Every structure is written in structure tokens, then in C-alpha cells.
Amino acid sequence: MQHSLADFIAQHVLIVLAGIIILSLVLAAIFWRLVERHASHSWLLAIRAWTAFRATALAARIRKLPILGQVLSGTVTAFRYLGAVAVLGFLIAIGATIAFVELADEIGAEESIAAFDAALAAALREHASHDMLQAFAFVTHLGDQNVLIVLSVCTFVYLLHRSRWLLSAAWLIATASGALLNVLLKQIFERSRPIHDHGLLTETSWSFPSGHASGSTLIYGLLAYLLVRHAKAAFHIPIALVSITLIIFVGSSRVILQVHYLSDVLAGYISAAAWVAICIAALEAIRWGERSRASLTLASAPADKQP
Numbered sequence: 001m002q003h004s005l006a007d008f009i010a011q012h013v014l015i016v017l018a019g020i021i022i023l024s025l026v027l028a029a030i031f032w033r034l035v036e037r038h039a040s041h042s043w044l045l046a047i048r049a050w051t052a053f054r055a056t057a058l059a060a061r062i063r064k065l066p067i068l069g070q071v072l073s074g075t076v077t078a079f080r081y082l083g084a085v086a087v088l089g090f091l092i093a094i095g096a097t098i099a100f101v102e103l104a105d106e107i108g109a110e111e112s113i114a115a116f117d118a119a120l121a122a123a124l125r126e127h128a129s130h131d132m133l134q135a136f137a138f139v140t141h142l143g144d145q146n147v148l149i150v151l152s153v154c155t156f157v158y159l160l161h162r163s164r165w166l167l168s169a170a171w172l173i174a175t176a177s178g179a180l181l182n183v184l185l186k187q188i189f190e191r192s193r194p195i196h197d198h199g200l201l202t203e204t205s206w207s208f209p210s211g212h213a214s215g216s217t218l219i220y221g222l223l224a225y226l227l228v229r230h231a232k233a234a235f236h237i238p239i240a241l242v243s244i245t246l247i248i249f250v251g252s253s254r255v256i257l258q259v260h261y262l263s264d265v266l267a268g269y270i271s272a273a274a275w276v277a278i279c280i281a282a283l284e285a286i287r288w289g290e291r292s293r294a295s296l297t298l299a300s301a302p303a304d305k306q307p
Contacts, residue, residue, distance in 0.1 A: 003119045010123030014132070017252050024248060025241050032237050089281030096274035100209075103267050107191060107208060117261035121194035124258055130198070136253040137200040143212035143250035145179075148219045155223060167283065171222070174279040178218040181275060182211050182268070196258040203259040210260045213251040213268030220246050221276045225283065 009016050106113035141147060152175045159168035191208035205211075224243035228236050251269060254260035 003123075006116060006119035006123045007127075009120060010127040013124070013128065013256060017248075017256075020252075021245060021248050024244055028240055028244055029237055032240060036233070036236070089277040092277035093274040096270050096277065100267060100270045100274070103263055103270065104189065104208070107189075107261075107263055113263050114261075117263050118194070120255070120262055121258050124256060125195065125197075128198075128256060128258075133198050133200055133257060136256045139249050140201070140212060140253035140257060142246060143216040143253075145211070145215065148215045151219055151223065155226070170279075170283055171226075174222060174275075174282070175218060178272060178275045178279075179215065181271065182209060182214045185209055185267075185271060186211070191261075191264070194258050194261055198258070201257055201259055207260055208264045209267030209271050210251065210254050210264040211268065212254050213247075213260075213265040214272040215268075216247045216250040217269055217272035218276060221272070222279060222283075225280055 103113070105111075107117070108114055152171070156168050156172050159171060186206040186208065189208045190206050193203055193205075193207040196203070220243045224239050227239045231239060247269070251265040254265055255262050
């Protein structure tokens with residue numbers, strides 16, 4: 001069954017890839033529309049629920065406690081919004097970490113995922129045409145370390161130029177630590193790469209998880225977040241869709257070129273998603289902090305100097 005499925009995918013790899021991309025983009029667009037349509041209403045419901053809870057006897061008891069009492073002392077504020085974002089980011093990171101551990105547990109020689117990995121790599125060696133390999137050898141460079149470093153440095157310099165000191169520092173820490181995380185995971189698992197003797201590309205480092213999949217998810221994902229936060233609403237979905245398409249193309253190119261197993265790419269996506277969720281929560285905290293300081297500065301300015 002595994003060999004038959006692997007052979008089918010290898011023979012129709014472009015159709016399968018197109019289906020994955022289209023499905024991913026449709027789901028992402030639907031999710032984004034739902035968030036845009038219902039986010040404000042959901043936040044109002046959260047405010048009402050919080051206000052109702054503060055009126056209960058349990059809340060009155062909690063207010064007597066040293067730390068929790070301070071949390072219940074006011075209404076829903078930016079602090080509580082950031083708390084919700086932090087919790088959401090933490091939950092996503094925990095879920096991704098669990099998925100990564102489960103996947104890593106299935107790459108042993110006797111495991112079913114490892115067997116499918118090997119079958120798919122062998123089928124691609126047999127069925128992938130040289131022209132298709134050449135095309136994906138070009139696409140895969142979008143996830144090269146040097147390309148991602150240039151994008152990261154350019155973003156860092158731009159943020160510095162705009163005097164976004166905290167945001168630029170957070171960007172540098174997020175991207176650099178994400179790259180180090182991938183290197184560390186490779187050293188821990190020390191998985192050898194599949195055979196790739198087509199001559200278009202040669203990789204000698206460890207295979208699990210994929211650095212291209214992880215790096216593209218990290219850089220293109222965080223870059224999309226920054227662009228969305230500073231772009232008009234009409235551009236939000238296009239930015240997200242372009243980012244997702246780039247990430248999928250880079251990851252799939254590694255499998256098609258047989259320099260990574262499929263599970264390597266999935267692990268790269270998952271590990272980077274966990275880190276991106278944490279980083280976005282931190283970037284949201286910085287964004288709200290900058291907005292709060294700007295509001296305080298505007299409020300304290302003389303009336304004749306205010307816009």
C-alpha cells in the first residue's frame with residue numbers, strides 16, 4: 001500500500017503539489033475571512049464575559065489574592081489582550097511540539113513513516129524528469145541559507161532605519177535563534193539524507209528536520225506578519241497567500257529533489273511553526289507597547305502641538 005501510494009505521488013507529483021497548494025490557499029483565505037469578520041465581535045463577547053465574571057463571588061475572592069487580584073482589578077485592556085495572544089501562541093507552540101515529537105518517533109528504520117519516506121524517495125528517483133528537477137532546483141534556492149540571511153538582514157536594517165529599536169532587536173533574536181534551533185535538532189537526530197544522484201544538487205549535512213522548510217517558514221512567515229501589520233486590509237490575504245505558496249514550494253522542492261525525506265520537511269514546518277507562534281506573541285507585545293507609549297506621548301503633548 002505504501003509503495004503504491006508513493007509511486008502514484010511520484011508519477012503525478014505536479015498534480016498532487018498543485019492540489020496541496022490550492023487546498024492550503026483556500027483554507028487560509030477562508031480562515032482569514034472568518035477572523036476578519038468575527039474578531040471584533042468575539043472580542044466584545046470576551047469583554048462581556050470578563051465583566052460578568054468580575055461580578056461573581058469567585059472573582060471577589062480572587063481579588064483578595066496578591067497577584068491574581070491585580071489582574072481582576074480593571075477591565076479588559078491591552079494587557080489582557082496580550083495575555084490572550086500569549087496563551088494562544090503558547091498553545092500553538094505546545095501543539096506543534098507534540099506533533100514534532102510524535103513525528104520524530106516515527107522516523108526509525110522499522111517505522112511506517114520511515115518506510116513511506118524511503119518508498120517515495122525511490123519512486124521520485126525513478127519517475128521525476130530531468131526538466132522538472134531542474135525547475136525545482138531553481139525554486140529550492142528561495143529557501144537557501146544565504147537568501148534567507150539577506151532577507152533577514154534587509155528587514156533588520158529597514159526596521160533600524162525606521163527607528164523601531166525593540167522590533168528590530170526582536171526580529172534579529174527570533175530569526176537567529178530559529179536558525180540555531182534547526183541546527184541543534186539536526187545534531188540531535190543525525191538522520192542521513194536520501195540518495196540524490198541526479199547531479200543538480202548535493203547536500204551532505206544531516207537531514208532531519210529540513211533547514212529549508214524550517215527557514216522559509218520562519219523568515220517568510222514572520223515577514224508576512226510584519227507586512228500584514230503595516231499594510232491595508234485589502235492586502236492582508238494576498239500577503240498571506242504568497243507567503244504560504246513560497247513555503248510550500250520550498251519544502252516540496254526538497255522532497256522532489258530527493259535531498260530530504262517527506263517527514264524531514266514536515267518536521268521543519270512544525271518546528272518552525274512552534275517558534276513562529278512564540279515570536280509573533282512577543283512581537284505583538286512590542287507592537288502594543290510602542291502603540292501605548294505613542295498614545296501617552298500624544299496625550300501629554302500641549303494642545304497646540306497635537307495633530
